[in-house]
Amino acid sequence: MPALPPAASLLAWYDRHRRVLPFRSRGNRPDPYQVWLSEVMLQQTTVAAVGPRFDRFLARFPTVEALASAPEAAVMEEWAGLGYYARARNLHACARLVAARGGFPEDADGLRALPGIGAYTAAAVAAIAFDQPVVPVDGNVERVVARLAAEAAPLPGSKPRLAALAAGFMADADARARPGDFAQALFDLGATICTPRAPACALCPWREGCLAQRQGIQESLPAKAAKRARPLRHGMHFLLTDAAGQVLLRRRPPRGLLGGMLEIPGTPWRDAPWAAAEAAEFAPVPGLPWRRVPGIARHGFTHFELEMLLLAASVPRLAPPEGMEARPLAEAAGALPTVMRRLLDLVR
């Protein structure tokens, strides 16, 4: 293992340059509920996207007990637009377990056993909320450590080695004295100095100890395995409204893509485009005179691109079939995932 630079240099930099963030406590002791909630929201989600949503979520569910006693549909609706909806389902399940046991476990192993909490989140909550001497390893930390050590092996294969290197920081007494600050200092360094492109090495408190910077290869690290191309899929959807301005929505199956979220009824998403005639069998109400809404709604998912066409019809009064519900069109967007909002954009 190469020598790691001193934690004291990073902590001194952090004390001068730390970011002020909505979900980061100011001086007072952090609330474990708020730390946990922010860490789950921040999984694969940018700080800018989480900021306003964290405040809104906290206003609606101020404590873990309030979240535990809420209906799951209310939690899913509050999460709408944030993506990775399994997070919301696991968040709710986790809140119930924590409320039942009277509080969060205070060590990483105990946290790791809860739904939606993996190695990263367990370490982050343990360090930030409970001062446990652990180093959470997220994308920022992987990048910082890969550069410090000039680790040439590509991700994700190099994950175990980078995690082992990061864990080595807790041998430094200065890091061990302030585990929460040290973790957040690593995040801030990765977000503002040791960035994926064009890192600001001239401003880095660890410049002297960075092997990649010394070799001039920092911009090429961490190496990553090539990704597969995303295929294009097609769908046709049915916007059924009534005279009272209600729109017909359907609840998706509880697991899988957009699991548990509301949607605008439609065909399955497949490789080949749909013709209106063959899509008709998927219409929520048979025999209506569907008319094509001009335009194509496009949306990108993690592993495929989607193009959707929209058909519209109206009835005097909606009578939702089993598994569906009617909502005022004006408020439907707030309850729908972004991919479905793209369809509503077509009728505006």
Add this chain to the structure above:
DNA sequence: AACGCGGGGTC
């Protein structure tokens, strides 16, 4: 170990 799982910011 590989894959499924959203959406948006940024260059």
Add this chain to the structure above:
DNA sequence: GACCCAGCGTT
């Protein structure tokens, strides 16, 4: 466009 983000659960 391509990359990446305070990753997790399943297989």
